[in-house]
Amino acid sequence: MDFIQWFILAIAILLFLFLAVVGFFCKFAIFRTKERKKPEKEHIETEFERMYMPRIRAGIKWFKDQSPERLWLKSHDGLKLAADYLPAENAVGTIIVVHGYRSNNCLDFSCVFKLYHSWNYNILAVHDRAHGDSEGKYIGFGILDRYDVLAWTEYVAENIGGSIFLDGMSMGASTVLMTSGFDLPKNVKGIIADCGFTSPFEECKHVLKKDFKLPAFPLLPVCSLGVKFLAGYSLNDYSTLDALKTNKIPVLFIHGSEDTFVPTYMGKQNYDACVAEKEILIIDGANHGESFLKETERCTAVLKNFLDKYTE
Numbered sequence: 001m002d003f004i005q006w007f008i009l010a011i012a013i014l015l016f017l018f019l020a021v022v023g024f025f026c027k028f029a030i031f032r033t034k035e036r037k038k039p040e041k042e043h044i045e046t047e048f049e050r051m052y053m054p055r056i057r058a059g060i061k062w063f064k065d066q067s068p069e070r071l072w073l074k075s076h077d078g079l080k081l082a083a084d085y086l087p088a089e090n091a092v093g094t095i096i097v098v099h100g101y102r103s104n105n106c107l108d109f110s111c112v113f114k115l116y117h118s119w120n121y122n123i124l125a126v127h128d129r130a131h132g133d134s135e136g137k138y139i140g141f142g143i144l145d146r147y148d149v150l151a152w153t154e155y156v157a158e159n160i161g162g163s164i165f166l167d168g169m170s171m172g173a174s175t176v177l178m179t180s181g182f183d184l185p186k187n188v189k190g191i192i193a194d195c196g197f198t199s200p201f202e203e204c205k206h207v208l209k210k211d212f213k214l215p216a217f218p219l220l221p222v223c224s225l226g227v228k229f230l231a232g233y234s235l236n237d238y239s240t241l242d243a244l245k246t247n248k249i250p251v252l253f254i255h256g257s258e259d260t261f262v263p264t265y266m267g268k269q270n271y272d273a274c275v276a277e278k279e280i281l282i283i284d285g286a287n288h289g290e291s292f293l294k295e296t297e298r299c300t301a302v303l304k305n306f307l308d309k310y311t312e
Helices: 002-031 047-065 112-118 145-160 169-181 200-212 219-231 241-243 264-273 296-310
Strands: 069-074 081-085 093-098 121-126 161-170 188-194 253-258 276-283
Touching: 047 112, 047 188, 069 093, 069 145, 081 145, 093 145, 112 121, 121 145, 145 161, 145 169, 145 188, 161 296, 169 188, 169 241, 169 253, 188 296, 200 219, 241 264, 253 296, 264 276, 276 296
Parallel strands: 093 121, 093 161, 161 188, 188 253, 253 276
Antiparallel strands: 069 081, 081 121
16 A cells, blocks of 8 residues: 555544544443442442441431332423422422432432431432433433423422422532523522532533543544434533523532532632522532531531521
8 A cells, every 4th residue: 555545544543543432432421321339349448438328328218218209200302200209297398409420319418318308398309311210311411401400390389389499419510500590480499509510511621631631622522512413412502600690599509629520610610600699618628529428517507597598
């Protein structure tokens, strides 16, 4: 082969390899996967597990022992969505909790379920699309999920009534913040956003750099096109910042100062963008999703004050 043929072959190979990498990251980011448990002999207990897992397991057990009612809802694009509803006696309102990326509806809120219930709030723990018992092949990164949370919010407003609060962790926090961009029912009184990212694009850019030592360009824009082709949305279609510029609902932002998965600066950017009533709680030394676990008393007091202030 002459030089031109070798050159064309080299370009074709490089293009094939690049597209293979794009395919890998698209699958890694948005495809639904089944949770797999490592064999006990291969499992190494982390510091997080030693410190917090007993509390988390106890919280999950408490919630399940209450036998919450399973509710179902059709999404705007035809998916069957699941949620677990636990009513409170003499309820003063309902808290809709939205879990994080590849988590589940019990894990992220295990340590606040009993607390919220003791304060006489109904709890609606949603299963995100492509998670748990909800249908869906592709994870929505909040861009699709905001429509699902809107639907659950309208369901609660129509069928349960009373004050409504949206509470999200990680991707769930970004989801409830993006949901604030809709014209929500008037009885939505507040939003709690714990360690939410600003946009899927910026979060993926951060993870590419931190975990894979790769630059965002040109990989991420092409991956975003792949997500658009597969799941119907682009990673930069919408952001929390877009929603918070018009949001009218009070927001409590929570973030750990040592969060390396969703960096703390994103929580501060969300706070700065919010034009509604707002407050922010930064927990020193807390990593991703650890704020309540690390400073339980302080977080409990702040959560109680926020809910008391806006519950009607």
